[in-house]
Amino acid sequence: MIKSNYLALLILALVLAFIPLAISNVYYLGILIFVGINSLITIGLSLLMGYAGQISLGHAAFFGLGAYLSGVLSTRLAVPPVSALLLAALFTALVALLIGLPTLRLKGHYLAMATLGFGQIVYIVFNAWVEMTGGPSGFGNIPRLRIGGVVFDTDLKYFYLVWGLVVVGLFFAVNIIHSRVGRALRTMHTSEVAAGTLGINTVRYKIQIFVISAVYASVAGSLYAYFVTFLSPGTFGISFSILLVTMVVFGGRFSVWGALLGTAVLSILPESLRIIKDYDVLVYGAVLLLVMIFFPEGLVGLIGRVFRPRSLPEKLRT
Amino acid sequence: MTLGSQILQYIISGISIGSIYALVALGFNIIYNTTGIINFAQGEFVMLGGITAASLVTIFHVPILIAFLAAVIIVTAAGAFFERLAIHPLKNPSVITLIIITIAGSILLKGIAMFIWGKDTYFLPSFSGDRPIHFLGAAILPQTVWILGITGLVVILLSAFFKFTLAGKAMRAVASNRMAASLVGINVKKMVLFSFALSAAVGAVGGIIIAPIALMDYDKGAIFALKGFAVAALGGIGNFGGAIAAGLILGILEALGAGLISSHYKDAIALMVLLLVLFLKPSGIFGSAQESRLKKF
Amino acid sequence: MPLLEVINLEKHFGGLTAINRVTFSIQPGQIKAIIGPNGAGKTTLFNVLTGVVPPDGGEIRFRDGDITGWKSHLIASRGIARTFQIIKIFGDMTVLENVMTGCHLKSKTGLLSAAFHLLPVWREEREIAEKSIRILREVGLEDRAQARAGNLPLGMQRLLEIGRALASEPSLILLDEPVAGLSGPETRELAHLIRRIRDGGTTVLLVDHDMSLIMDISDEVLVLDYGCKIAEGSPREIQNDEKVIAAYLGEEMD
Numbered sequence: 082m083i084k085s086n087y088l089a090l091l092i093l094a095l096v097l098a099f100i101p102l103a104i105s106n107v108y109y110l111g112i113l114i115f116v117g118i119n120s121l122i123t124i125g126l127s128l129l130m131g132y133a134g135q136i137s138l139g140h141a142a143f144f145g146l147g148a149y150l151s152g153v154l155s156t157r158l159a160v161p162p163v164s165a166l167l168l169a170a171l172f173t174a175l176v177a178l179l180i181g182l183p184t185l186r187l188k189g190h191y192l193a194m195a196t197l198g199f200g201q202i203v204y205i206v207f208n209a210w211v212e213m214t215g216g217p218s219g220f221g222n223i224p225r226l227r228i229g230g231v232v233f234d235t236d237l238k239y240f241y242l243v244w245g246l247v248v249v250g251l252f253f254a255v256n257i258i259h260s261r262v263g264r265a266l267r268t269m270h271t272s273e274v275a276a277g278t279l280g281i282n283t284v285r286y287k288i289q290i291f292v293i294s295a296v297y298a299s300v301a302g303s304l305y306a307y308f309v310t311f312l313s314p315g316t317f318g319i320s321f322s323i324l325l326v327t328m329v330v331f332g333g334r335f336s337v338w339g340a341l342l343g344t345a346v347l348s349i350l351p352e353s354l355r356i357i358k359d360y361d362v363l364v365y366g367a368v369l370l371l372v373m374i375f376f377p378e379g380l381v382g383l384i385g386r387v388f389r390p391r392s393l394p395e396k397l398r399t
Numbered sequence: 400m401t402l403g404s405q406i407l408q409y410i411i412s413g414i415s416i417g418s419i420y421a422l423v424a425l426g427f428n429i430i431y432n433t434t435g436i437i438n439f440a441q442g443e444f445v446m447l448g449g450i451t452a453a454s455l456v457t458i459f460h461v462p463i464l465i466a467f468l469a470a471v472i473i474v475t476a477a478g479a480f481f482e483r484l485a486i487h488p489l490k491n492p493s494v495i496t497l498i499i500i501t502i503a504g505s506i507l508l509k510g511i512a513m514f515i516w517g518k519d520t521y522f523l524p525s526f527s528g529d530r531p532i533h534f535l536g537a538a539i540l541p542q543t544v545w546i547l548g549i550t551g552l553v554v555i556l557l558s559a560f561f562k563f564t565l566a567g568k569a570m571r572a573v574a575s576n577r578m579a580a581s582l583v584g585i586n587v588k589k590m591v592l593f594s595f596a597l598s599a600a601v602g603a604v605g606g607i608i609i610a611p612i613a614l615m616d617y618d619k620g621a622i623f624a625l626k627g628f629a630v631a632a633l634g635g636i637g638n639f640g641g642a643i644a645a646g647l648i649l650g651i652l653e654a655l656g657a658g659l660i661s662s663h664y665k666d667a668i669a670l671m672v673l674l675l676v677l678f679l680k681p682s683g684i685f686g687s688a689q690e691s692r693l694k695k696f
Numbered sequence: 697m698p699l700l701e702v703i704n705l706e707k708h709f710g711g712l713t714a715i716n717r718v719t720f721s722i723q724p725g726q727i728k729a730i731i732g733p734n735g736a737g738k739t740t741l742f743n744v745l746t747g748v749v750p751p752d753g754g755e756i757r758f759r760d761g762d763i764t765g766w767k768s769h770l771i772a773s774r775g776i777a778r779t780f781q782i783i784k785i786f787g788d789m790t791v792l793e794n795v796m797t798g799c800h801l802k803s804k805t806g807l808l809s810a811a812f813h814l815l816p817v818w819r820e821e822r823e824i825a826e827k828s829i830r831i832l833r834e835v836g837l838e839d840r841a842q843a844r845a846g847n848l849p850l851g852m853q854r855l856l857e858i859g860r861a862l863a864s865e866p867s868l869i870l871l872d873e874p875v876a877g878l879s880g881p882e883t884r885e886l887a888h889l890i891r892r893i894r895d896g897g898t899t900v901l902l903v904d905h906d907m908s909l910i911m912d913i914s915d916e917v918l919v920l921d922y923g924c925k926i927a928e929g930s931p932r933e934i935q936n937d938e939k940v941i942a943a944y945l946g947e948e949m950d
């Protein structure tokens with residue numbers, strides 16, 4: 082099963098490699114870059130939601146931490162972008178650990194509540210700490226990302242960078258799911274009691290997955306900062322956290338491929354349908370509710386049901 | 400103004416905003432106790448109550464009392480409708496499913512509000528003018544008196560409801576033991592519907608009485624939900640007395656913090672309290688109504 | 697020296713005393729049975745021994761160390777595995793994956809090495825898979841390895857649960873009503889399997905209502921009634937014990 086995932090990854094990589102040749106319009110390339118950045122966040126989030134059975138309502142804040150830390154470190158302290166990205170990821174991981182340690186010991190909604198509160202605090206700090214963040218009007222002049230001698234200053238280069246990292250992120254996620262750790266996490270769908278009696282420390286894996294998913298978001302945030310080179314708090318509020326959750330649920334939260342699909346559809350559709358953009362809140366609310374009630378396994382589940390009506394549950398969770 | 404009367408001023412405004420937080424927290428608790436669900440849409444009931452009443456009064460020139468009642472009824476219906484639509488059909492939902500569903504409900508309600516009222520801000524006139532009452536050097540708005548009075552009334556009515564009415568007793572029975580309640584013939588599903596309607600009503604009242612002080616728009620729900628949440632957690636989730644005490648405490652803390660330290664971080668105070676409670680004492684300072692449930696969920 | 701020692705163990709649920717100051721021990725290499733009427737506290741005893749619920753009093757010593765009140769995953773890592781009266785297999789995984797999950801304690805790939813999936817991880821996965829196939833052969837489910845566990849008939853699910861427990865290479869295995877719902881031939885098969893498990897070096901503690909099975913395979917029997925130990929001894933002694941007969945009056949003795 083891991084082999085079919087690798088095959089899918091290979092096909093994805095090939096398709097991605099040729100996309101820029103087919104798309105000459107820079108505007109569309111830009112949208113695809115945002116799709117890639119969002120996908121990186123939702124891949125991590127789907128590990129948390131689909132496999133660790135937990136939900137974060139603060140992933141926009143982890144994304145924001147990655148973005149602001151990278152931005153501030155590279156503009157104000159002249160830290161080289163790659164080091165800034167890594168430092169930001171490390172810091173975000175520590176913050177996630179701090180939140181996850183006490184709350185993931187408890188069952189149910191505690192992580193959701195804590196991440197929601199944390200997300201809003203981070204949002205407030207981005208607005209209020211004007212000397213550092215520029216406050217509500219934001220700050221700019223973030224340098225371009227530079228790795229070795231290569232400066233990522235065109236959309237084409239950035240497209241390959243972002244989607245290259247998405248493929249790597251998917252590769253890691255697929256590996257984790259099909260490993261000892263992934264199996265341990267999947268036991269939680271059926272019986273945490275049985276898992277415990279097999280020596281599986283479910284709390285520990287939940288915490289690890291939460292931290293990893295925060296790191297995915299942080300890296301995505303850094304990529305975002307070096308791409309748009311200007312940051313303002315509006316991007317990082319609760320509504321983005323909820324949009325991320327919506328993407329994962331819509332695509333299918335029991336599969337990282339669902340996260341990718343949901344992100345692509347919900348990032349591209351509003352660009353092509355004005356009505357969605359105008360009534361985004363209404364549309365997302367309705368989509369989320371309908372999906373949860375009528376097809377909780379999301380788009381991937383629907384597609385799976387069309388193609389192989391029987392083997393759906395196995396397929397989904399592999 | 401002397402520092403003393405200034406502090407008194409902050410405390411008074413803290414108590415009035417704290418009352419609203421307490422009402423939101425009561426709404427959380429009503430649903431939590433009957434269902435074990437944390438209803439993330441609770442803040443939207445507050446917003447809907449405020450914005451409905453405000454538009455009835457300012458656009459349709461409905462008298463305030465009628466607007467008040469109409470808004471409560473409309474929001475109560477919205478709460479019941481949401482339960483029928485989204486909660487009722489679920490069979491054995493996991494906690495994460497319930498969280499996502501109530502979040503979906505919250506953005507749907509917010510989206511509907513945006514559809515109806517647009518992104519404009521709505522203002523509800525004070526119930527009885529704006530001439531302040533002076534008290535020990537502090538100025539008290541008449542609306543503050545209304546807020547305290549109506550909150551007090553709601554609390555009294557709620558406790559009477561739970562103590563003396565059949566439906567109230569049935570809801571308490573479901574809260575303490577769902578299985579036993581259904582064995583003695585209580586219709587648990589109906590009680591779940593009641594709890595959503597009731598907590599929507601309580602939220603709506605909060606939204607209406609605060610609307611003259613805080614302007615209302617479609618986007619206001621989330622912040623009320625967060626604050627109410629912090630209060631419910633601080634008071635111990637499910638604990639009604641705790642919610643009221645915690646509401647007042649947080650309201651006052653927030654007003655003092657905003658006045659004496661920095662208004663930028665005013666909203667962060669309640670959230671910091673929320674995080675501290677979740678990290679250090681998840682059952683709240685007054686203990687949650689059912690600490691054992693805490694472990695169960 | 698006993699493998700497991702239980703001293704004055706207590707467990708209450710509200711006003712109900714599910715286990716009332718129970719003391720007993722198990723010698724390594726034994727097959728020991730616990731019997732008792734419905735609600736006697738047998739499953740609760742297993743739950744306490746495996747850390748699924750914490751005890752309210754008393755002491756549990758295993759391999760000469762105190763494990764009282766430990767979390768279940770720590771107890772498992774000391775070498776106690778179990779099956780469940782109400783089956784708890786991972787229904788949405790394959791049969792093979794269920795057993796591979798049972799290998800958790802005997803493998804060590806962590807999150808980061810899993811993410812990179814380098815050579816040692818490949819190798820460990822292959823070893824686990826091979827070991828799991830061997831275990832499936834042992835319990836007779838080899839040809840079902842790729843089936844979805846939830847689709848197996850009950851008898852096979854019980855075998856799978858035993859296989860999954862064996863995968864952790866425990867020194868003590870607790871079987872909670874392993875033959876409940878099985879046919880006569882299946883029960884006989886299982887009796888053989890239990891003996892083979894013991895002969896393989898794993899001590900067995902089992903709960904069941906099937907008296908002929910109990911009398912046939914166990915070295916020692918302990919009888920619980922209303923949470924209290926009312927008798928302990930060889931199968932023959934138990935069969936003739938008056939207190940036991942009284943406790944079972946009205947109950948059917950097969």
Ligand SMILES: Nc1ncnc2c1ncn2[C@@H]1O[C@H](COP(=O)(O)OP(=O)(O)OP(=O)(O)O)[C@@H](O)[C@H]1O
Binds near residue numbers: 733741781
């Ligand atoms: N989690 C629990 N909460 C409350 N009471 C419980 C709990 N688990 C068990 N009990 C009670 O403890 C007593 C012992 O139950 P237990 O399941 O251990 O019996 P048993 O000997 O395994 O019975 P059976 O032969 O029917 O499996 C019963 O009265 C039961 O209702």
Ligand SMILES: [Mg+2]
Binds near residue numbers: 738739740781
């Ligand atoms: Mg039992």
